[in-house]
Amino acid sequence: MDGSGAIVNFSxxxxxxxxDFIERYSGSALGFMWSFIYPLINILIYMVIFGTLxxxxxxxxxxxxxxxxxxxxxxxxxxAFVNTVQRSSTVYLDKKNIITKIHVDxxxxxxxxxLSESITFFVTLGIFLGILLVTGFSFSPYLALVPVVYIIQQxxxxxxxxxxxxxxxxxxxxxxxxxIGMQIWFWFTxxxxxxxxxxxxxxxxxIWNPALAFISAYHDMFVFQRMPSFFYLSLVTGISVLxxxxxxxxxxxxxxxxxxxx
Amino acid sequence: xxxxxxxxxxxxxxxSPADRLREIxxxxxxxxxxxxxxxxxxxxxxxxxLGIIGQNGAGKSTLLKILSGIVIPDSGTIHIDGKVTGLxxxxxxxxxxxxxxxxIYMNGTLIGMSRDEIDRKKQTIIDFSELGEFIHEPIxxxxxxxTMRLAFSxxxxxxxxxxxxxxxxxxxDAYFQQKCMRKIQDFRASGGSIVFVSHDMNAVMTLxxxxxxxxxxxxxxxxxxxxxxxxxxxxxxxxxxxxxxxxALMDTKDTLNNHSNISTGEIEFDSIRILxxxxxxxxxxxxxxxIIISFSFRSERLIEDxxxxxxxxxxxxxxxxxxxxxxxxxxxxxxxxxxxxQVSYQFKVPLQPDDYLxxxxxxxxGKAINSFDEYLLRLNDIATLKVVRNEKQPxxxxxTNLNPTINVEAITNGxx
Numbered sequence: 001m002d003g004s005g006a007i008v009n010f011s012x013x014x015x016x017x018x019x020d021f022i023e024r025y026s027g028s029a030l031g032f033m034w035s036f037i038y039p040l041i042n043i044l045i046y047m048v049i050f051g052t053l054x055x056x057x058x059x060x061x062x063x064x065x066x067x068x069x070x071x072x073x074x075x076x077x078x079x080a081f082v083n084t085v086q087r088s089s090t091v092y093l094d095k096k097n098i099i100t101k102i103h104v105d106x107x108x109x110x111x112x113x114x115l116s117e118s119i120t121f122f123v124t125l126g127i128f129l130g131i132l133l134v135t136g137f138s139f140s141p142y143l144a145l146v147p148v149v150y151i152i153q154q155x156x157x158x159x160x161x162x163x164x165x166x167x168x169x170x171x172x173x174x175x176x177x178x179x180i181g182m183q184i185w186f187w188f189t190x191x192x193x194x195x196x197x198x199x200x201x202x203x204x205x206x207i208w209n210p211a212l213a214f215i216s217a218y219h220d221m222f223v224f225q226r227m228p229s230f231f232y233l234s235l236v237t238g239i240s241v242l243x244x245x246x247x248x249x250x251x252x253x254x255x256x257x258x259x260x261x262x
Numbered sequence: 263x264x265x266x267x268x269x270x271x272x273x274x275x276x277x278s279p280a281d282r283l284r285e286i287x288x289x290x291x292x293x294x295x296x297x298x299x300x301x302x303x304x305x306x307x308x309x310x311x312l313g314i315i316g317q318n319g320a321g322k323s324t325l326l327k328i329l330s331g332i333v334i335p336d337s338g339t340i341h342i343d344g345k346v347t348g349l350x351x352x353x354x355x356x357x358x359x360x361x362x363x364x365x366i367y368m369n370g371t372l373i374g375m376s377r378d379e380i381d382r383k384k385q386t387i388i389d390f391s392e393l394g395e396f397i398h399e400p401i402x403x404x405x406x407x408x409t410m411r412l413a414f415s416x417x418x419x420x421x422x423x424x425x426x427x428x429x430x431x432x433x434x435d436a437y438f439q440q441k442c443m444r445k446i447q448d449f450r451a452s453g454g455s456i457v458f459v460s461h462d463m464n465a466v467m468t469l470x471x472x473x474x475x476x477x478x479x480x481x482x483x484x485x486x487x488x489x490x491x492x493x494x495x496x497x498x499x500x501x502x503x504x505x506x507x508x509x510a511l512m513d514t515k516d517t518l519n520n521h522s523n524i525s526t527g528e529i530e531f532d533s534i535r536i537l538x539x540x541x542x543x544x545x546x547x548x549x550x551x552x553i554i555i556s557f558s559f560r561s562e563r564l565i566e567d568x569x570x571x572x573x574x575x576x577x578x579x580x581x582x583x584x585x586x587x588x589x590x591x592x593x594x595x596x597x598x599x600x601x602x603x604q605v606s607y608q609f610k611v612p613l614q615p616d617d618y619l620x621x622x623x624x625x626x627x628g629k630a631i632n633s634f635d636e637y638l639l640r641l642n643d644i645a646t647l648k649v650v651r652n653e654k655q656p657x658x659x660x661x662t663n664l665n666p667t668i669n670v671e672a673i674t675n676g677x678x
Contacts, residue, residue, distance in 0.1 A: 097355070100332060101348075102332070102355075171280050255334060257282055
């Protein structure tokens with residue numbers, strides 16, 4: 001019974017992710033097309049407003065598109081990250097109608113969010129790359145590493161989301177705290193600004209921000225066209241793995257209560 | 263085969279879920295305990311149907327939830343070889359905006375079918391649900407009957423080894439219910455087992471092979487459905503009894519081992535006889551003949567407003583006919599202490615040849631159907647009524663002879 005559980009659950013994750021993605025636009029005429037239209041419009045707005053209208057430039061760069069690319073390269077993965085963490089943190093309450101009726105493997109349940117957000121991410125990324133192609137942006141070979149960085153980022157998001165998800169079952173207020181926390185975290189991560197403009201003190205604090213590892217990796221690959229720092233990335237990977245292990249340990253202790261409380 | 267051993271489940275009742283976390287952190291007690299199940303064990307063999315009965319709060323739902331893996335027990339083991347599907351989760355995860363077919367995939371995956379399996383079975387599922395072209399329409403356009411048809415169809419085709427059924431199967435119209443029942447019979451015949459929770463005692467007695475009675479989380483009794491149902495009803499009578507002297511289950515030695523008879527000890531039962539209309543004792547009765555059922559007893563105290571009841575049931579325990587003097591609006595004289603009485607019920611027996619069982623009861627002060635102030639005596643299946651074929655009567659189908667007259671005449675002005 002337990003042996004086949006893993007395979008069956010995988011198809012459940014895929015089915016949930018698919019539904020999650022389709023549901024957003026179900027009933028609308030353009031349907032799936034909206035998931036292309038939104039990011040396209042957003043990216044264009046950022047590029048045009050910051051690049052040409054406001055004339056924002058990156059320090060040490062002359063390209064008109066430089067700041068727009070910098071912003072989007074950080075914002076798109078950050079959005080995937082935030083959505084994954086936030087939605088995972090409420091997944092057990094959101095999917096209550098299923099969990100209280102059918103036996104569902106709880107630790108793997110947030111994976112459908114990871115998957116669904118990944119679809120959005122890669123669609124947006126594709127559009128972004130398309131626009132870059134049109135603007136004559138020079139692509140660095142390091143861009144091939146984007147999926148690797150993305151996997152590390154989502155592993156971290158899953159570890160964090162799963163942890164919060166368990167706690168939110170007991171402490172419902174926590175989901176508001178998560179929302180606010182993610183806002184603050186956003187501003188403590190160099191996404192709209194550049195790390196080097198910060199005072200040294202702030203830099204020394206921000207260096208401990210795990211999100212800095214992957215956000216600056218995207219900046220390296222897209223904007224600065226250099227190899228991302230694998231030291232920080234592997235550090236985040238290590239933290240994520242430890243956190244996942246801790247999550248499982250905690251889950252084994254709390255599973256009975258979680259199922260009773262949902 | 264399902265083997266449940268020593269299942270206990272204690273729910274901790276917290277003021278708020280946060281108290282649970284506080285408890286872990288502060289190592290202090292913030293809850294009240296509620297014992298939902300207390301050391302429950304039973305077995306359901308292949309092809310067997312087990313009924314679970316009990317009052318509200320007895321632990322029936324908790325037990326079903328544990329069997330389906332939604333709730334984890336504190337102790338005990340469950341052994342099930344094969345997949346368990348609950349009919350309580352009929353249509354779980356259905357999305358109104360999506361088509362029937364898309365929902366087959368979602369719901370099917372949820373109840374444990376693989377994609378290949380659904381690919382293979384979807385046509386059978388659609389055919390069984392008889393939704394036809396509607397399967398390509400969003401579920402929001404379905405009637406509730408159609409939705410249930412689809413849900414049941416998916417569930418029954420998931421090939422579980424065991425079905426968990428909560429309450430009666432209210433799936434669609436009478437025609438589709440028949441179809442479902444046939445499908446369930448097939449399922450049982452092929453070795454599938456069913457755990458059935460219901461408040462419908464007749465359904466439990468007709469559908470189940472065995473039954474268990476739960477009360478406050480404890481398994482009170484396990485046995486054939488009719489005796490478990492009797493015990494359940496007796497226990498309810500004991501609870502609602504308001505007389506000075508408590509009513510209790512009788513010692514089995516005195517009552518032919520029927521463990522569900524109740525008495526306050528204030529009525530001393532003497533004997534029961536079945537007589538024909540000329541008042542001679544008979545061993546059997548011909549269908550449609552008149553009989554007298556007569557029993558005698560001694561009253562030990564003054565019974566102000568006595569009510570005498572009789573119930574005839576078939577071999578499965580399903581009621582064929584039952585009434586009492588309260589329902590017949592018949593006022594009886596008070597029973598006096600120390601006196602012997604005889605009660606006779608006289609009636610015709612237009613029943614199909616078979617063995618029937620007679621239950622008699624004496625109560626005091628009626629309030630409503632099957633509700634009295636005092637339940638003084640209830641003797642379940644105290645006598646057997648053997649009905650044999652009456653050669654003078656025609657053959658018929660069903661339970662009772664309605665004695666029809668059938669007329670055929672030509673319609674003179676009929677237009678064809």
